[in-house]
Amino acid sequence: MEVPDSVAAALADRDVADKTCLEAGAGVGNATAGLLDAGADHVYAITDRADHADGVRERFAGDDRVELIEADLRDVPLPDDSVEVVTAHALFNVLPNDAAAPIAAELTRVAAPGATLVVDDYEPMPPESPVRRLFAVENAAAELANARPALTFYPADGLRRLFGGRGWEHDRTRAILEPAPWTESHLTAHTAEVRGHAESLPDALGQQLITEAERLAKTTGESDEGRMYSVAMELPE
Ligand SMILES: C[S@@+](CC[C@H](N)C(=O)[O-])C[C@H]1O[C@@H](n2cnc3c(N)ncnc32)[C@H](O)[C@@H]1O
Numbered sequence: 001m002e003v004p005d006s007v008a009a010a011l012a013d014r015d016v017a018d019k020t021c022l023e024a025g026a027g028v029g030n031a032t033a034g035l036l037d038a039g040a041d042h043v044y045a046i047t048d049r050a051d052h053a054d055g056v057r058e059r060f061a062g063d064d065r066v067e068l069i070e071a072d073l074r075d076v077p078l079p080d081d082s083v084e085v086v087t088a089h090a091l092f093n094v095l096p097n098d099a100a101a102p103i104a105a106e107l108t109r110v111a112a113p114g115a116t117l118v119v120d121d122y123e124p125m126p127p128e129s130p131v132r133r134l135f136a137v138e139n140a141a142a143e144l145a146n147a148r149p150a151l152t153f154y155p156a157d158g159l160r161r162l163f164g165g166r167g168w169e170h171d172r173t174r175a176i177l178e179p180a181p182w183t184e185s186h187l188t189a190h191t192a193e194v195r196g197h198a199e200s201l202p203d204a205l206g207q208q209l210i211t212e213a214e215r216l217a218k219t220t221g222e223s224d225e226g227r228m229y230s231v232a233m234e235l236p237e
Contacts, residue, residue, distance in 0.1 A: 025091030141197035
């Protein structure tokens with residue numbers, strides 16, 4: 001099973017074998033793959049997007065250790081204290097700040113005493129970074145279309161404090177990708193997001209945002225920059 005290096009690095013020093021785990025924000029199920037590779041007994045993979053849910057079902061078809069749950073992480077359909085390992089790999093950067101605290105509360109509710117939490121995400125990039133400038137256009141388009149940003153970058157210390165406020169104790173924080181490789185296909189995907197948001201904007205405005213996103217993606221090409229971190233925490237027994 002293919003496990004991205006960043007996921008493997010984040011889980012390498014965690015005890016996952018025979019545990020009941022939860023991947024919060026499953027996307028294509030990369031952390032689910034990492035958890036299974038590390039010996040998980042059962043993985044709940046949760047996403048609120050039907051297309052992601054279909055992709056995860058297809059990727060793990062026939063593997064009865066994986067249970068796909070299509071739900072909002074602000075209201076997880078699992079009982080209290082039912083999960084021993086929680087991962088949020090590249091979840092928080094897609095969460096607007098009004099979703100972060102309710103999701104931290106739900107992930108804490110379903111975590112059993114003694115549980116492990118692994119939160120991996122990208123440090124905020126400086127404003128002059130070419131990739132950050134493309135994300136700024138994406139956020140502008142998303143804000144104009146939905147009054148919500150597409151991407152929010154939380155510093156490691158902020159997420160550590162968010163979960164610390166819910167009783168989690170910090171174990172370690174370390175870099176798992178440095179620099180982060182922003183490939184041409186990443187930048188193309190973010191440009192496509194701008195096009196999607198532009199569909200609900202007046203033509204002239206939408207077109208300006210698309211043109212700027214395309215220009216930034218083209219002039220950047222690809223870029224190695226920024227840092228992906230992993231914060232590991234434990235819930236006291
Ligand atoms: C960038 S992807 C995460 C990638 C994945 N964890 C990985 O390691 O590759 C973010 C995922 O979180 C999901 N998500 C975002 N907000 C959510 C919410 N409120 N409830 C459930 N899933 C959510 C998105 O639908 C998407 O599947």
